[in-house]
Amino acid sequence: MTRPASASPRTRPLPQPAGGTVGPPRRSPDARPASAVRREGVDAGRWPDVARLPPAGPGRTAVAGYLVGRALDRLALTGPPAGARPPAAGPRLTLHDADAFHRRIGRRGLIGFGESYMAGEWDSDDLAGVLTVLAHHVDELVPAPLRGFRRLWVSARPSADRNTRAGARDNIHHHYDLSNDLFSVFLDPTLSYSSAVFAAFPARFESLAAAQHRKIDRLLDLAGVEEGTRLLEIGTGWGELALRAAARGARVTTLTLSAEQAALARERIAAAGLAGRAEVQLRDYRDVEGRYDAVVSVEMIEAVGAEYWPAYFTALRRALAPGGRIALQTITMGHRQMLRTATTHTFISKYVFPGGLIPSREAVAGHSAAAGLTTVADHGYGDHYAETLRLWRERFLAARTAVTNLGFDPVFQRMWEFYLAYSEAGFRSRYLDVRQLLLTEGTHR
Structure with missing residues (x-):
């Protein structure tokens, strides 16, 4: 068997840490899939930006919460979980930790959006479907007057x-x-x-x-x-x-x-x-x-x-x-x-x-x-x-x-x-x- 290498940025993956949270789905509205993780169980040495939330920025978090919530509602991506709605309904995004989700997006934009998924802070019954809807409307997610502030939540590519x-x-x-x-x-x-x-x-x-x-x-x-x-x-x-x-x-x-x-x-x-x-x-x-x-x-x-x-x-x-x-x-x-x-x-x-x-x-x-x-x-x-x-x-x-x-x-x-x-x-x-x-x-x- 070949040895895994570089699974996280510039680091090598290790075996799953003790106390991992893989298990059967829960029956509550916060039900998570069998692949679920919880942030407190994430190895900070391997996944530092997943294990730790970015610094608090109440203004950024509030703005992200408003803009993201508005966009998700408008695109019909929020709603009851699978099993509590008609099968014909479209894909849905389920938040397990809304504050962490908005905090990451407010600080790191789309990188934070992905890291929030890695941290188990949100799930979807149709991940590709949710992401397709968002990709279809990517230019509309942020109101035009705010697009000039894009530099506040994106970072430059590392010279390395x-x-x-x-x-x-x-x-x-x-x-x-x-x-x-x-x-x-x-x-x-x-x-x-x-x-x-x-x-x-x-x-x-x-x-x-x-x-x-x-x-x-x-x-x-x-x-x-x-x-x-x-x-x-x-x-x-x-x-x-x-x-x-x-x-x-x-x-x-x-x-x-x-x-x-x-x-x-x-x-x-x-x-x-x-x-x-x-x-x-x-x-x-x-x-x-x-x-x-x-x-x-x-x-x-x-x-x-x-x-x-x-x-x-x-x-x-x-x-x-x-x-x-x-x-x-x-x-x-x-x-x-x-x-x-x-x-x-x-x-x-x-x-x-x-x-x-x-x-x-x-x-x-x-x-x-x-x-x-x-x-x-x-x-x-x-x-x-x-x-x-x-x-x-x-x-x-x-x-x-x-x-x-x-x-x-x-x-x-x-x-x-x-x-x-x-x-x-x-x-x-x-x-x-x-x-x-x-x-x-x-x-x-």
Whole structure:
């Protein structure tokens, strides 16, 4: 079993502390799910900002209480708990500690909102549903006259999260080296950690593995990968794309900064008898060597950081042989939202992907063009990512015992559930999209 690492910001998770509060749901209106935690049981060494409330600020707490309460009521997210209302009613948010909830939001905005969930101060009978409603109305949650005060409840991104060569290794380690066993719990057997492409909805009529293979095959087709193709993959994952490309007869070089991923990808490639066709390198994309007929990079640009997007696209072009093709899969958000998020420390950057930033289509187009690349094809399919995330979240929730046995405590589990639901809501509300792009060198041909 691999050892968990970096489950909370810059710290390692430990086994669940004695006195944990996992247990059967209570029958009162304050009923909490089996995953419930209570703040007094949270390990302050591991989760300092979850275990302790931020400093009291009566004015901020009162304003947050008024604004949040008004928004939740207007969006019909407050009301009786499940079992006390008609089944047709929409998702609901249930507060267990309203003062702590408002205090965290008043001090830390959306980070506080997520930390309050991690602390067990609120729950929902449909977490993704609540977050989707909020994402749909994100620009309306704060009255226009107060939006100029946004700086009071958001903080700047830490300079330590910059994706320098050393910083990029640390940031990748923080997420991808958590534990191969953890990812295998909720991913499908291909271990693909990016959006699948489904043949049709609802997805229950198709396996997630089949949908992931469809995604990979589309990218390989887009890049023109066939027998004898020299292929560079930037961002190995656990090796499924490299395996599938090598099976086509391509000669694959795949790069990663994750030691855990590299080790398992090599094992899988060797087990498939394809070690002679696919090489896994622990290497930064900025240090790419050689020229390739095709380059594929799946949801890697989001981890690069805006400061290094020029270097990323320059590396792509430098690696491309004359007449070559680049196939990218990337999550995108609106340009205005991206500019606002670029300098903001968010829940995702604090707990999940330090140093990351989702680009806009405009940013991708601008930086790729500046590197001498032309976008030839651009196809979006955000609904497929929402469905992928729903399946991941369901599998994760169904495997709580296995996750606990790997050493991940209930606070981590609530953080991960919130991350998956939060991401799903982004796609369901169309705040986020995912796109496959074909880039070539120079002018359109």
